[in-house]
Amino acid sequence: GEDVEQSLFLSVREGDSSVINCTYTDSSSTYLYWYKQEPGAGLQLLTYIFSNMDMKQDQRLTVLLNKKDKHLSLRIADTQTGDSAIYFCAESTYGNNRLAFGKGNQVVVIP
Amino acid sequence: EPEVTQTPSHQVTQMGQEVILRCVPISNHLYFYWYRQILGQKVEFLVSFYNNEISEKSEIFDDQFSVERPDGSNFTLKIRSTKLEDSAMYFCASRGGQGGLETQYFGPGTRLLVL
Numbered sequence: 230g231e232d233v234e235q236s237l238f239l240s241v242r243e244g245d246s247s248v249i250n251c252t253y254t255d256s257s258s259t260y261l262y263w264y265k266q267e268p269g270a271g272l273q274l275l276t277y278i279f280s281n282m283d284m285k286q287d288q289r290l291t292v293l294l295n296k297k298d299k300h301l302s303l304r305i306a307d308t309q310t311g312d313s314a315i316y317f318c319a320e321s322t323y324g325n326n327r328l329a330f331g332k333g334n335q336v337v338v339i340p
Numbered sequence: 341e342p343e344v345t346q347t348p349s350h351q352v353t354q355m356g357q358e359v360i361l362r363c364v365p366i367s368n369h370l371y372f373y374w375y376r377q378i379l380g381q382k383v384e385f386l387v388s389f390y391n392n393e394i395s396e397k398s399e400i401f402d403d404q405f406s407v408e409r410p411d412g413s414n415f416t417l418k419i420r421s422t423k424l425e426d427s428a429m430y431f432c433a434s435r436g437g438q439g440g441l442e443t444q445y446f447g448p449g450t451r452l453l454v455l
Contacts, residue, residue, distance in 0.1 A: 233382070262443070271344065272383070272431065272446035317383060327396060328375075328444060330383035 233318055235331035242339050247308045249334045251301040251318035258320040261294060262328070263303045266315045275316075276303075305336075313338045342366045344447035346432050352453045353422055361417045361450045363432030370437030372415045373444060374407065376400070376428040383431065389415065390437070422454045 232254040241247040253261070259280050264272040278285045278292045278301070285292045291304040301318055315333040345364045353359050365372050374386040387397040389407055404420045415434075419426055429451050433444040 264446070269448065271346075271448040272433075274443050274445070277443065319383075327373075327385035327388065327398070328383075329385070330375075332380075332382045 233329050233331040235334045238335050240337045241308050247305045249303045249316050251331050253299050253320050257322045260321050261301050262319045264317040308338050310338050344445050346447035346450050350451045355454055356421050359419050361430050363415045364413050365415055365434030369434035371435045373433040374417045375431045378428040424454050427454045
């Protein structure tokens with residue numbers, strides 16, 4: 230079955246890079262996602278990576294996938310105060326409706 | 341930009357009472373979901389719904405839960421007799437179903453507190 234693990238808290242200075250990590254267990258995962266949740270808001274899809282890719286860059290976001298270690302990371306370059314939020318990684322498998330989420334990682338950006 | 345909406349944003353209820361959580365998915369979407377997050381824990385899948393029937397449900401989604409699409413726009417989650425452990429944030433999500441990458445779009449959630 231799916232199990233997704235994340236560390237819980239990260240503080241970072243504005244302008245620095247932040248890296249959030251996630252491990253997963255289901256080797257049949259097809260897509261891996263990063264969602265962002267700001268206070269009082271829903272889960273906003275930030276980016277995703279298909280399991281046959283190692284890296285994906287999307288403006289300030291870089292996703293790295295290590296399939297051997299089942300490790301996913303999200304790097305946010307030039308972190309801004311608006312990046313303060315909880316970040317969830319999630320996985321899905323082909324033909325499977327459900328998303329399996331990690332516990333989330335709270336990022337606090339210090340001005 | 342279209343978005344998923346949920347009402348109410350907060351609900352407080354007594355143990356044993358029935359609650360109905362409401363969602364309006366994105367209008368041309370075909371697949372609908374409920375997830376929940378107990379405080380401090382992971383977001384957990386409850387159920388998916390397609391073509392007016394449940395397509396998948398988790399072990400959490402027992403007989404006290406039901407879902408319905410009563411009209412063309414609403415998607416509801418009913419908890420028949422609430423327990424203390426049902427206190428959680430409940431998220432609704434929808435996805436298109438028209439092919440391609442099928443990302444799920446989430447609503448802001450309903451925070452349910454059972455006393």
